[in-house]
């Protein structure tokens with residue numbers, strides 16, 4: 001099942017490879033602290049990898065409010081989507097963006113506007129200015145393609161019974177324990193300055209945050225959880241963040257279909273790492 005939103009770093013295409021890194025279905029609680037569009041969770045639910053409870057979280061409260069409205073009030077979201085511009089969408093894009101920014105930032109109307117802007121805005125980007133206002137310009141599409149009613153209902157069903165939390169990864173990861181599975185997809189260590197797409201929400205995700213995340217992953221692993229993490233395939237990631245001496249195992253290094261080089265000649269696919277840690281036992 002595809003996610004409803006396009007999201008920077010979305011994992012729809014890698015979801016099966018990520019599921020394989022866990023060595024078997026999630027029997028305990030599935031914990032996902034960097035939810036984004038929810039691509040990995042939705043794939044896992046659809047394929048029977050995630051059968052138990054799920055705690056889904058993200059630092060972006062407007063995104064969590066979106067998933068919450070889909071889970072709790074999909075009929076109302078559908079009605080609000082229906083009321084948004086269709087043929088005249090180009091003329092009304094900035095008015096919808098203004099309504100979105102004026103809030104409220106929860107409920108069915110908020111969710112419908114976020115879905116609409118995600119499909120009508122430039123490249124499906126989510127970007128806010130320093131005042132926290134969504135500032136993506138209008139996209140250059142012929143029509144705005146909103147996911148079908150069946151799709152919204154299927155996602156609502158998948159989210160049924162999940163706990164959705166707006167907050168930082170630390171709080172959520174501390175709830176993972178024995179038999180639980182945790183998937184972490186943080187903003188990546190940048191390949192270079194020009195590829196620094198870490199400003200998803202207000203505030204970046206620096207190397208100190210990357211280290212804190214690796215530490216929280218180890219702590220969860222010592223409590224008996226299995227933690228899988230994604231990041232760029234860089235020496236600093238393999239040798240300093242996810243070290244084999246600390247129990248991390250590199251499970252896959254998939255190529256992803258994008259390139260940061262402007263020159264066609266030097267264009268090479270970028271690789272990611274999928275690392276796993278845990279469950280770990282204290283050495284006596």
Ligand SMILES: C[S@@+](CC[C@H](N)C(=O)[O-])C[C@H]1O[C@@H](n2cnc3c(N)ncnc32)[C@H](O)[C@@H]1O
Nearest residue numbers: 007009010011034036037039059168169185200
């Ligand atoms: C690479 S995206 C996740 C993409 C997701 N796996 C998907 O398939 O759509 C990273 C997410 O981390 C969130 N984020 C950034 N800093 C965070 C933090 N400190 N704690 C939790 N979430 C954070 C961002 O809002 C963003 O949605």
